[in-house]
Amino acid sequence: MEAARTSWGATGALFAAVGLVIASGFFRPPEVAADAHGDVPAASAVLLTVAPRSDPAEATRRALRERLARDPRDEEAATELAERCILQARKTRDPRWLGQAQAALGPFWSDADPSAEVLLLRATIRQSLHAFPEALADLDRATRLRADPQIELTRATVLAILGRFDEARAACTRVSERLPVVGAGCTAQIEAVTGSARPAVVRLDAVLTGAGAATEEIPWLLSLRAEANLRLGDRGAARSDLLRALAGDPLDAYSRILLQDTHIDEANEQSLAAAIALTVGHENDDAVMLRGAIAAKRAHHPQADAFARELREKQKAARERGDTVHRREEALFALHVDGDAAQALPLAEANFGVQKEPADVRLLLEAAIAAHEPLRGKPAADFARKTKLEDPVIAALLPQVPQ
Amino acid sequence: MSRPLQRALAGLLAALAIFGATKAAEAHKPSDAYLVLAAKGDGARGHLDVALRDLHDTLDLDRDGAGQITGAEVDEAFPRVEKYLAEHLALRGGANKCILHFSQNGIVPHSDGPYLRVEIDAACTGSVTDVDYSLFFRRDPQHHGLLDAGDGAKIFTNEVRTLPLAANMAPGFLAMVRDGIFHIWTGADHLLFLVTLLLPAVLFKGRKTADEPHEPETLRATFAGILKTVTAFTVAHSLTLAAGALGLPTPASMLVESAIAASIVLAALDNVRPLFTGRRWVVAFGLGLLHGFGFSGVLRDLGLRGPPLLKALLAFNGGVEIGQVAVLAVVVPLLFSLRRFRWYERRAVPIASLVVAMIAAVWIVERVTGRELIPG
Incomplete structure (x- = not known):
């Protein structure tokens, strides 16, 4: 019976093998997704939520679009609609609104001789798309057309991102002539990253304790003071300012991200949990979610992989469309979530070529050191030394980069 | 706030964050559409995925203005979608335009929300050499059309509205x-x-x-x-x-x-x-x-x-x-x-x-x- 048992086993093996060969053919589609189809939804299924027609902001935008449909050269309608779309982009962090803002400017966008108003809006959109040199060119043209503190403030911001601090400081001085409080914030922002973080804090203390600041300016001023305090290594002071700023303006993504970064640097269980908690209700904001992913990873959170997966998918979609807007976020993700310094370093270098805020300096240093190529961090180190950038984390990294 | 309470709260918030994160499938992304084409006999076949969001912005799918776009509203709008696509998408060999036939093929999820999948059947007199694409640029010049004709992705932008096709469409x-x-x-x-x-x-x-x-x-x-x-x-x-x-x-x-x-x-x-x-x-x-x-x-x-x-x-x-x-x-x-x-x-x-x-x-x-x- 020994032979019989073997033979039945072999029969099974034969059929299993043939079955496997056939099945491997059946279950592998020859053309990827060629015949894939979507789900057919029920008639009553809600597929998408949009602004209802009764929404006043939506109604205003609709009315402006109708005006533009009647007269595409109605500059007042065009600029107002663009402004509202930019505001919407800030509020929702949805980049589609930036495209719509550009569309709102319609023929004015590509005018040979745009007005100062159009130039300011175009620069704001370009800045949001990280086209900083183009934005600056628009702002330079706009200042020649009109002396305007709003234009100068935007110019100062762009110049600071580019690391051109002397020009930025001069622009801030011109803002101060017309708007002293805003000008003080502008100046403090430059001081904070050029070796005068302490005077920046003092300046902002004075503005915030005085009566001159308008309610809507206070969250902004608080976030500036938080940044100056971070340069001085005072995370506690920064945190309380950022919490106040967020209480005043929950949609202030800048403060939210800064607060998350502060929590992540704190690096204890509680602060990491707080960094994750700050993502609640902001799942659409990739930058906020990136910090959530970093914190989740460091906290060994059970959902850390889910965070990472979702971001990876979004990055893939962004790369497919040819976007390079989020180099900083991509590099941070590679470095801190994937732990892939070799991949992070070129991204950090490319990012540093575009923007030079303290976060960008630190990112390039960290990536270069982690990739065991400290020499490639030299541009950031040189920049930090030249601009006298104060920051205890950066200061600790500098000795690891050859002079 | 006492420390243990603070900790418990942080834990609760973190849990909420994750719950929200895994639930939120509709992340923000600039506007894109995905066009997949392959040569087929005299013409080409393929499909186009367009975001409902983009269709709504251009064609106003929300007929009752309630702020919710339903399956019925998408079905109802399809003739308008077809007309819009016919006006903004063309396959041609030289000056000879192909006759395009569009059909609805359900809803496909992308990283930023639901997309309508439209099957495309192009009948042409000769071989297809070019694709013209001008979807959504009027409403959003940052929109991109991602073309996949089997030889790596190519991108339609507000500035680049025509891409060559036939020479590269033969599979490698x-x-x-x-x-x-x-x-x-x-x-x-x-x-x-x-x-x-x-x-x-x-x-x-x-x-x-x-x-x-x-x-x-x-x-x-x-x-x-x-x-x-x-x-x-x-x-x-x-x-x-x-x-x-x-x-x-x-x-x-x-x-x-x-x-x-x-x-x-x-x-x-x-x-x-x-x-x-x-x-x-x-x-x-x-x-x-x-x-x-x-x-x-x-x-x-x-x-x-x-x-x-x-x-x-x-x-x-x-x-x-x-x-x-x-x-x-x-x-x-x-x-x-x-x-x-x-x-x-x-x-x-x-x-x-x-x-x-x-x-x-x-x-x-x-x-x-x-x-x-x-x-x-």
Whole structure:
């Protein structure tokens, strides 16, 4: 019976093998997704939520679009609609609104001789798309057309991102002539990253304790003071300012991200949990979610992989469309979530070529050191030394980069 | 706030964050649409995924203004979607525009929310050389159209609204080799025919009864014999594949498909009781001619001419052979190892052959009547 048992086993093996060969053919589609189809939804299924027609902001935008449909050269309608779309982009962090803002400017966008108003809006959109040199060119043209503190403030911001601090400081001085409080914030922002973080804090203390600041300016001023305090290594002071700023303006993504970064640097269980908690209700904001992913990873959170997966998918979609807007976020993700310094370093270098805020300096240093190529961090180190950038984390990294 | 309470709160918030994070499928992303095209006979086929969000912004899908777009509203809007697509998407060969036919094909999720999938069928008078695309740019100049025509992604932008197509749309050599391999592996009838040929091929030659032991052949000799049969089959189907692909008249597909099924029935029955008196490879050659016509449709559908067609033919046929050899490499040693068992010749070969014959018989009926009897 020994032979019989073997033979039945072999029969099974034969059929299993043939079955496997056939099945491997059946279950592998020859053309990827060629015949894939979507789900057919029920008639009553809600597929998408949009602004209802009764929404006043939506109604205003609709009315402006109708005006533009009647007269595409109605500059007042065009600029107002663009402004509202930019505001919407800030509020929702949805980049589609930036495209719509550009569309709102319609023929004015590509005018040979745009007005100062159009130039300011175009620069704001370009800045949001990280086209900083183009934005600056628009702002330079706009200042020649009109002396305007709003234009100068935007110019100062762009110049600071580019690391051109002397020009930025001069622009801030011109803002101060017309708007002293805003000008003080502008100046403090430059001081904070050029070796005068302490005077920046003092300046902002004075503005915030005085009566001159308008309610809507206070969250902004608080976030500036938080940044100056971070340069001085005072995370506690920064945190309380950022919490106040967020209480005043929950949609202030800048403060939210800064607060998350502060929590992540704190690096204890509680602060990491707080960094994750700050993502609640902001799942659409990739930058906020990136910090959530970093914190989740460091906290060994059970959902850390889910965070990472979702971001990876979004990055893939962004790369497919040819976007390079989020180099900083991509590099941070590679470095801190994937732990892939070799991949992070070129991204950090490319990012540093575009923007030079303290976060960008630190990112390039960290990536270069982690990739065991400290020499490639030299541009950031040189920049930090030249601009006298104060920051205890950066200061600790500098000795690891050859002079 | 006490420290433990603070900790508990942080934990709760973190849990909420994760819950929200995994639930929120609609992340923000700039506006994109995804266009996938492939040449097909005289024209092209493919699909376009457009974000409901973008369709709504341009065509106002929310008919009742309630702020919720339903399945019914999308259905209702489809004629307008079709009209809009017809005005903003064109496939053409030089100045000759193709006639586009659009059909709705459900909702597909992308990283930033639901998209409507639209199937595109383009009928053209010549080969397609260019695609013109101007969807959504009026409402959002940052919109991108991502074109996938099988040769890496290309992008339509507000500035680049025309992309070339035809020269690159012929699938690459490796892609055709792969198609050939998959064609063999996914075509149940070809696999079945191969296996049917192989079942008795490993048996001892000239063996009449199990009581008369013969010198067992080596695996190598068995393999050589099989190779001869398979090569005859291959040469034959390559001939008719080439003929069909090059545009020579081929029998109606229903006839070919039915005859292929019939050939399988005959080959299977031959295993049980010999029907063919001639050499096995001659039979394999004859049936191979038939099977080649079956393959040729794949190449004809690509609508290629001249050298690209020859290249595709070569690659596809190469793929078919690779797929075949791969199956042989697995099945032959396996069968070879089984031949020493008496039950293999006495039971397994006839039973398996009869099962194959029955399946193929059902196919004949299906293919002649055009009705599906067994799903798959």
